[in-house]
Amino acid sequence: MSNGTIDWALDLRVRITTLLDNTITGTVYAFCQTTNTITLIEDPPAEQSTTTDSNTKPLRPNYRIIKTSFVRDVTTLSRPKKTTIPPSAASIAQGTPHRDAFARAEPPIGPVAVAQLNAKAEAAVAAERKRRARIGVGVTKEAQAFFDLLSNTVPSIWHGKSIIAMEEVRIDPPYTPESCLADDPDSAALRYVKRVVEGTREKLAHTNSQIKGG
Incomplete structure (x- = not known):
């Protein structure tokens, strides 16, 4: 079946019955x-289609994409209001290539910004990786609470049950200043992270005491 043979179906109002006996009505x-x-x-739902309030904003159309293999029956309810032959149909009748089968679709089909979609997908993947890096695997709730509070002050990720802070300091369980390690034991980053770890533990202890005290 060529693209041209289905151009006539655009804008038809139909009722589709699926293999699960669900009905979907639309254009x-x-x-x-x-x-x-x-x-x-x-x-639109019946209660929305009968709304006549002029101040009501028009509803955005709801699109349903259905696999044809999932369709049991199609009933035509009404034909398009337009009676003019679309340019695509005319071009087919003249034997010329069919290039604009969806020219009369409403709302109009616009170009797809592939680069923008790819950028969004890459950003979403990066955000998900960052989110997962903040979730410890096999750690206690107390360890995760410590990480969450610590990462508000210094960039941190999980590495097994250890925490890597500022890309150069490893904090091993039980996450105390004494369990902080770095390649350079005299580095400024190590000294700073130790102070932050101590402060983080104090904040958690204070929070826990308030919760227990009610």
């Missing part, structure tokens, strides 16, 4: 033969 927005999916703009 055909797009059809993808690569993924074998049909996209509908769902009809």
Whole structure:
């Protein structure tokens, strides 16, 4: 089936029955033969479609993407209001290549900013990696609470059950100033992290005492 053969279906209002006997009513927005999916703009709920308040903002359309293999039955409810032949249909009738099958889709189909989407995906992956680096595996709740408070002051990540602070200081359990190690025992970073660790433990002890005291 060529793209041109499904151009006539755009804007049809249909009711789709799925293999699970669920019904979805809406307007055909797009059809993808690569993924074998049909996209509908769902009809709004009855209570929303009857709203006449002029101050009410128009609802954003809700799109449903359905695999064609999941469709049991399709019933046409109404045809598009437009009666003009779209340029794509005319080009097919003339034997010219079909290049704008979705030219009359509403809302219009705009270009996809692939670079922007890739940047968002990369940022999301980086954020997830950063989030996971802040969650200790196999550590106690007290250790995680210590890490959370410590990382508010110095950059920290988990390395097994140890904590790496400022990329050069390792804090081993039980996370005391004495359990802080660095390649250079006289480094300023080590001295600083020890002070922060001591302060963090004092804050946690104070918080825990308040909780126990009620």
